[in-house]
Amino acid sequence: MDVTSIINPLNNAQRQAVTAPSQAMLVLAGAGSGKTRVLVHRIAWQIQVEEIPAHSILAVTFTNKAAKEMRNRIETLLKMPTQNLWIGTFHGIAHRLLRRHPQQAKLPDTFQVMDSGDQLRVIKRLINTLNLDDTKWPPRESQWYINAQKDEGIRARHMIETADLYQRQMLKIYKAYEELCDRSGLVDFAELLLRAHELLRDNQDILDFYQQRFKQVHVDEFQDTNTIQYAWLRLLTDGKDNLFVVGDDDQSIYGWRGAKIENIYSFQKHYPNHQVIKLEQNYRSTGTILKAANTIIANNAGRMGKELWTDTGDGDPCSLYAAFNEQDEAYFVVERIRAWISEGGARSDAAILYRSNAQSRQFEEKLMAAAISYRVYGGLRFFDRAEIKNALAYLRLIANRNDDASFERIINTPTRGIGTKTIDDIRHLARDQSLSLWGAAIVLINQRTMSQRATNALINFLELIKALTKETSDLELYEKVKFVVEKSGLIELYQKEKMDKGDEKVENLEELVNAARLFDFDRENEEGMSELDMFLTHAALESGDNQGDDFDDCVQLMTIHSAKGLEFKIVFLVGMEENLFPSQQSVDDVGRLEEERRLCYVGMTRAMQHLYLTYAESRRLYGRESYPRPSRFLREIPPELIQEVRIRATINHPITPLNPIKKGSLETTGTYKLGQRVSHAKFGEGIVLQIEGIGAQERVQINFKAVGVKWLMLAYANLETLQS
DNA sequence: TTGTTCCAGCTTTTT
DNA sequence: GCTGGAACAA
Numbered sequence: 001m002d003v004t005s006i007i008n009p010l011n012n013a014q015r016q017a018v019t020a021p022s023q024a025m026l027v028l029a030g031a032g033s034g035k036t037r038v039l040v041h042r043i044a045w046q047i048q049v050e051e052i053p054a055h056s057i058l059a060v061t062f063t064n065k066a067a068k069e070m071r072n073r074i075e076t077l078l079k080m081p082t083q084n085l086w087i088g089t090f091h092g093i094a095h096r097l098l099r100r101h102p103q104q105a106k107l108p109d110t111f112q113v114m115d116s117g118d119q120l121r122v123i124k125r126l127i128n129t130l131n132l133d134d135t136k137w138p139p140r141e142s143q144w145y146i147n148a149q150k151d152e153g154i155r156a157r158h159m160i161e162t163a164d165l166y167q168r169q170m171l172k173i174y175k176a177y178e179e180l181c182d183r184s185g186l187v188d189f190a191e192l193l194l195r196a197h198e199l200l201r202d203n204q205d206i207l208d209f210y211q212q213r214f215k216q217v218h219v220d221e222f223q224d225t226n227t228i229q230y231a232w233l234r235l236l237t238d239g240k241d242n243l244f245v246v247g248d249d250d251q252s253i254y255g256w257r258g259a260k261i262e263n264i265y266s267f268q269k270h271y272p273n274h275q276v277i278k279l280e281q282n283y284r285s286t287g288t289i290l291k292a293a294n295t296i297i298a299n300n301a302g303r304m305g306k307e308l309w310t311d312t313g314d315g316d317p318c319s320l321y322a323a324f325n326e327q328d329e330a331y332f333v334v335e336r337i338r339a340w341i342s343e344g345g346a347r348s349d350a351a352i353l354y355r356s357n358a359q360s361r362q363f364e365e366k367l368m369a370a371a372i373s374y375r376v377y378g379g380l381r382f383f384d385r386a387e388i389k390n391a392l393a394y395l396r397l398i399a400n401r402n403d404d405a406s407f408e409r410i411i412n413t414p415t416r417g418i419g420t421k422t423i424d425d426i427r428h429l430a431r432d433q434s435l436s437l438w439g440a441a442i443v444l445i446n447q448r449t450m451s452q453r454a455t456n457a458l459i460n461f462l463e464l465i466k467a468l469t470k471e472t473s474d475l476e477l478y479e480k481v482k483f484v485v486e487k488s489g490l491i492e493l494y495q496k497e498k499m500d501k502g503d504e505k506v507e508n509l510e511e512l513v514n515a516a517r518l519f520d521f522d523r524e525n526e527e528g529m530s531e532l533d534m535f536l537t538h539a540a541l542e543s544g545d546n547q548g549d550d551f552d553d554c555v556q557l558m559t560i561h562s563a564k565g566l567e568f569k570i571v572f573l574v575g576m577e578e579n580l581f582p583s584q585q586s587v588d589d590v591g592r593l594e595e596e597r598r599l600c601y602v603g604m605t606r607a608m609q610h611l612y613l614t615y616a617e618s619r620r621l622y623g624r625e626s627y628p629r630p631s632r633f634l635r636e637i638p639p640e641l642i643q644e645v646r647i648r649a650t651i652n653h654p655i656t657p658l659n660p661i662k663k664g665s666l667e668t669t670g671t672y673k674l675g676q677r678v679s680h681a682k683f684g685e686g687i688v689l690q691i692e693g694i695g696a697q698e699r700v701q702i703n704f705k706a707v708g709v710k711w712l713m714l715a716y717a718n719l720e721t722l723q724s
Numbered sequence: 725t726t727g728t729t730c731c732a733g734c735t736t737t738t739t
Numbered sequence: 740g741c742t743g744g745a746a747c748a749a
Contacts, residue, residue, distance in 0.1 A: 063738065091739045115739075135732090189739045224738095257737065356735050358741095378737080415725070541739065561736050583735050599736080622734065623740030 005077065006044050009037070017277045018042045022050070022216065024237075024271035026264070027246040030308045031293075031605035032284030032567065035246050036066075039218055040073040042244060043085070046216055048078060055084035056215040058236070062224055064089055064542045066565070070220070086214075090229050091189055092541055094196035098187070099529055101206055105199045109528065110400040111185040113540035117384065118405045119143060119188045125408060126176050129427055137169055145170045146177055150190035151226045151258040153197065183436055184404040190228075197232045210236060222247030222267070226258040234270060241273055249304045250297050253561060253599045255591070264304065282308040282605075284567050286315025289611050292637045293604040299636055300594045308605070317643040318611045320634065325618040326575075330362035332614065332645075333572045334370050337555055340570055347373060349569035351556040353603050355581040359574065360557050367555060377558035383543040387494060387505040388512055392539055394484045398469045399532050402436035411437075414493035417457040422450065438462075464488070477531045478517035485509045560603040571607035573600075576615040577628035600633045613642075639675055677722040678702060685722065 010018060014034055017027050018041045029035035043059060046052045061067045071087045086093065095113065102109040114122070123146070124139040149159070156175040161168055181187065187195065200207045217237050219225070222245035225233070237243040245267060252261040268274060282290055290308045297303070323329035337350050352363050360376055367374045382388060390413055393406035412418045430440035441458055444450060450458070468487060472480040485491055494505040519535055529537070556568065575581055582596035604611055615630050634642075676688040686704035700714055 089739065095739095113739090116737090192739080254737075256735085358734075543739080559736060580735095585735065595736095620740080 003045070003049055006041050006048065010034075010041060011281055013277055013279050013281070014038050014041070017279075018045050019049075020275060020277075022046075022242055024241045024267075024274035025244045026222075026267055026274055026276045027244075027279060028276065028304055028306055029246050029248055029279040030282060030306050031248065031251060031602065032282045033279035033308070034283060035248070035279065036070065036073070036220070038279065039220060039246055040070055040077060043070075043074055043216075043218065044077045047082075047085075052215050053084070054082050055086070056213060057085050057218070058093070058214045058216070059085070059087040059218040059220070060090055060093060060233075061087070061220040062089060064092070066220055067092070089541070090225075090232075091192050094192040094232075095537065095541065097196045097199060097210075098192065101199060101203070104203045104206060105195050107187065107195070108185045108400075108402075110402075110533075111187050112396055112400055112403055112406075112533075113192065113537055114181075114186045114188045114405055115384075115540050115543065116143070116189065117389070118186075121408070122180065122186070122405050123173065123177060125427070126180060127173060129431055130172065130176060132169070132173075137173070142170060142173045142177075146174050147188075147190045148258065149174065150188075150194045151228055153194060153228045153231060155194075179434070180404065183434060184402050185400050186403060186405060193226075193228045193232065197228050197235065200232065200235045207235060211238065211240065215242060217243050219243070219245040219247075223249050223252040223261050223264055224254050224259045225263050226260055227263075230260065230263045230266065241271060243267075243271060248306075250300075250306060250598055251564065251602050253564065253595060253602060255595050278304075278306055280306055280308055282310045284608050285310065285605060286313065286609060288314045288317055288641050289604060289607050292318055292611070292641045293601050295638055295641075296597060296604070296633055296636045297601040300597055301590075316610055317641055318613060318637070319645050320642045321612065321614040321645045322630070323614055323616040326359075326362050326616045326620060329574060329614050329616045330366040333363060333574060333612070334366040334372065336572070336612065337367075337372060337570075338370060341372070345570065347553045347555045350572075351558065351563065351566075351568040351570070351606065352572045352574060353558060353560045353563050353606065354574050355560060355583060355599075356575075357559060359580075363557055363574075373552065373554035374557055375552065375554045377556065377562050381543040382508070382511070382515075383539045385505075385508055387490065387508055388539075391481070391485050391488070391490055391509055391512055392536065394465075394468065394488045394490075395481065395532060396536055397438075397465055398472065398484070399530070399536060401438045401465075404430070404437045407437040410488070411461060414489045416461060416489075417453065418461060419454070422454045422458060425450070477519060477535055478513055480532065481516040481535075482513045485513060560599050563606050564602050567606055567608055569608045570610045570612070571603070572612045572614060573603045574614045575619075576613050576631040576634055577619065578631055579626075579628055580619070580621075581631055581633070597633065600631075612645075613637075635675060679720040679722055680704070681718060 006018070007015060011034075014037065017025065017038050027035070027038055029038065039059065043057060046057060047054055059067075059070060061070065067087050067089055071082060071085070074085070074087075075082055086096075088096070098105045098107060098111070099109075102111065120139055120143050123143050124134065127134050127137055127139055127142065149155075156171060156178050159171055159174075161171060181191065200210065214236060217233065219233060224247075233243060247264060249261055249264055252259060255261060268276075285293075285308075287310050290310055294307050321329070321332050323332055333352060337347075340350055341347060352360075354360060354363075357378060364374065364376065383392070390410055393403075393409040396403045396406040397410065408423070411423060426437050426440045426444060429435065429444055430437050433440065433443070435443065441462060445455055445458060445462075448455070464487075468484055471487075472483050475483060491506055491509060494502045494509070496502070497505065516535060519531075519538065556566075560573070579587070581600070582593055586592035586596045613634060615628070615634070617627065619626050619628055677685065678688060679685050680702070683702075683704040684706045686702040688700055688702055700717070700719075702719075
């Protein structure tokens, strides 16, 4: 048997992980250390060497992209297709289980998946129906609350009503929401996971079946799992020590949405026979970048402990640019990118990473002005567009009449004379009699209590849906979509739209038809599902790539969060300012601050060859000028790894009376550097945090061990420098 | 029904 | 200070 292709490309630690006998395993994989490679080769090893049938292997990821990439790489390595191998996202796998066992999961077999936008709309409606003031009980907050409960495995019926008004109200909404979802056959993302967990927990035969089927379970990005995901994994692997997880506690940046870094510690408790392997050799970045990142992350407490290293040399120092303002910052970055391109660098190898999306604008403007093509990640995805969601809502109503979310969405889109009054009546009747909106509409018509006009309009709508259902029943999927898009009146609606947007929407609808035509059933084949159901599920679970075309060579703009897992030759980490990064809302809480620091670590380790850090001394934020201090993370980088870029001579400093002295500049004086340890006769030992002013006005800010942070006039302070 | 005005909100995001 | 959504007027 030829195993050299599986083994040869691996270093020692990787090889150890890949070839280990079946057992619980925790692979702590640092950034750029070949995490995916280990997973891919491990699975290939099990199939080819340990002769575990592919259908007995499960691999779970968080994103569709990661799942796809993993499957492709395994197929390339093994030189064979792997349809039997279960690789998918937590949500995708959970969905598959629910489709296979709808009765045991207590779901109608027409159930549909609802994305978070749908969920929000449903909750918004619900709050209105409950006659609650939605300014006092914002739908977003309720949505967050409900999902947080579900992520912890808590159902409304598990909760005890307390005296707390907030809790009582949230519980009321949660309850009503659960009822509505059950009635409509709607399943949100968190529900997929929770149901799948309950399915296994409450049906011993099903649990036995899958426990026996899956000889090996692999998990990618384990540090991002939440409570219910981990509980589900434990059920599947209960008593079998066959859970292989790969993760990096230092790259846990999704705590705010329920990810439990603690799962890594729990894993070690729950699987006492586990083995830990650390992957610390980095194949991406220069030694300098790694050193800087290592030093920063070392400030976090409670780490598993890892230090990245490389044998490819130090490379250039990291560059730091103190911009005058956010305009100057963007100007600087674009100039550097221009230089990079003129030296033969590819645009797509350059990335601008920021903490929050709002920061992208200056860079877009400057790039546009410089005629450098760029792509901003994280906008609306294809299946999230309103026109697409409308078309899908028609299709969903065809597939499941009780889908209230879709019913509401399209009952008057395009407008067909069904007003708020009629819709309100339907809603209340539905709620009073526990009917779906569709059912309530029929009752309402039969009651003959509405005006003739409203009744006719409503009848027309119901007839339209019935007609669409009937006339498309024998059509191919793409013909169905085409028929619905045209006959629903959506095309017509958008054609009439005056602004330039209308054409685009029509094009998108045509693109939807095309997507249906290209939809690959074999790949997605799930037993018991119609083509339409499969397509709708695909739309909900994979809202389309916001990935740019790989063909386009353009500069990449994205948040640091969305850059996780990617790498670029040259990276600009911009807006390195207090209250922006770390975010204002995270500075008061140690845990959240540490997550920001991990985010910084993630951002820095995206860079392969060169890392630029920039901050602005003045920034317009929310319409007001602010004078932020440089990010504390900058101070955590050893100064010798940083080279400050100064092109200030070419930039005119407008005179701003508010900012007479340069605040928070990181430039070094002759004697003192940031991070320099000093000693003061009265205050004792401390560390230089900031330096400002010139000559006799020169002041330093020092964090004294004994007395805290103080500003001192350098001329009088008589500081003594200490070795660090 | 459409266009206008007003007002809150303002990290990060995948499924 | 800008944006998106909701409320309002015509």
